[in-house]
Amino acid sequence: MKHLISIEDLERDDLERILETARALDGIAGSLPTLAGRLVVTLFYESSTRTSSSFELAAKRLSADTMSIKSAGSSADKGESLQDTVLTLAAYDPAAIVIRHPQIGAPLTVAGHSAAAVVNAGDGKHQHPTQALLDLYVMREAFGSYEDLHVAIVGDVLHSRVARSLIQAPGLVRAHVTLVGPPSLLPRGIERLGCEATSDIEALASADCIYVLRLQQERMEYAYVPSLREYTARWGITPERLRAGQKIMHPGPINRGVEIDSRVADSADALILEQVRAGLAVRMAVLHDLLAADVRVPQTAVVA
Numbered sequence: 001m002k003h004l005i006s007i008e009d010l011e012r013d014d015l016e017r018i019l020e021t022a023r024a025l026d027g028i029a030g031s032l033p034t035l036a037g038r039l040v041v042t043l044f045y046e047s048s049t050r051t052s053s054s055f056e057l058a059a060k061r062l063s064a065d066t067m068s069i070k071s072a073g074s075s076a077d078k079g080e081s082l083q084d085t086v087l088t089l090a091a092y093d094p095a096a097i098v099i100r101h102p103q104i105g106a107p108l109t110v111a112g113h114s115a116a117a118v119v120n121a122g123d124g125k126h127q128h129p130t131q132a133l134l135d136l137y138v139m140r141e142a143f144g145s146y147e148d149l150h151v152a153i154v155g156d157v158l159h160s161r162v163a164r165s166l167i168q169a170p171g172l173v174r175a176h177v178t179l180v181g182p183p184s185l186l187p188r189g190i191e192r193l194g195c196e197a198t199s200d201i202e203a204l205a206s207a208d209c210i211y212v213l214r215l216q217q218e219r220m221e222y223a224y225v226p227s228l229r230e231y232t233a234r235w236g237i238t239p240e241r242l243r244a245g246q247k248i249m250h251p252g253p254i255n256r257g258v259e260i261d262s263r264v265a266d267s268a269d270a271l272i273l274e275q276v277r278a279g280l281a282v283r284m285a286v287l288h289d290l291l292a293a294d295v296r297v298p299q300t301a302v303v304a
């Protein structure tokens, strides 16, 4: 595997290998020498807390040199194109470039202008493959398997690269996925990807896992819902809408009191912080897979 741009780039074996590596790396204290002397650049043209911090920490835990660039404050502010920024950074000979950009396809531009392995950390509403990988990892940890689960994804599916990546993940082929939300936020024809779509909030009742999405107002060019208050009343996830034992996931950031009630977000059934925690191991595994696939994960070789 040269790049990770879309979850569709992965065969089932690739997915399993990455998740197994993540499991081996999960909880390892200290750093591994795997990527010593190599450079990992993170290049973010959109806001991020979880993805940017976990990629940076993942690279450091593998002993890579890191360079973290946010578009705000960079020469993008002076009109430099993505292509020229990548050509500039490529002069430092990075082993990997992790890119988040509002434009669909931006990771392909990066791949076309550098020799580095490219990881898509989110391009517009298209793909966020490492989020899907960490979500599958957490589902497997919580349920023993991510197959044969019934996952209800509820909220702003239309603008969600997370939902698209998760639906297309090869491991979820045997899972039962139901998309739930206002008709205006359910993409027409999404059922072609092998899921169901409904605006009936009662559809949550039979799900094992409720995956909540935030309203991505930054991607909305007009009002898709009458008001936030009405959205919350009809689609917000409250304890009253859940049954005992259902697990709650959310890619973050959460908007408390809008798509998710604090009593749900902070409940024992919420896996939201597990998702954040898993992000580190899974992103270490992705960097390992792209850059050091021929190096076995040492079980004991931990550098202080």
Ligand code: CP
Residues within 6 Å of the ligand: 047, 048, 049, 050, 051, 052, 122, 131, 251, 252, 253
């Ligand atoms: N889930 C996710 O991508 O979060 P950030 O925007 O904080 O990176």
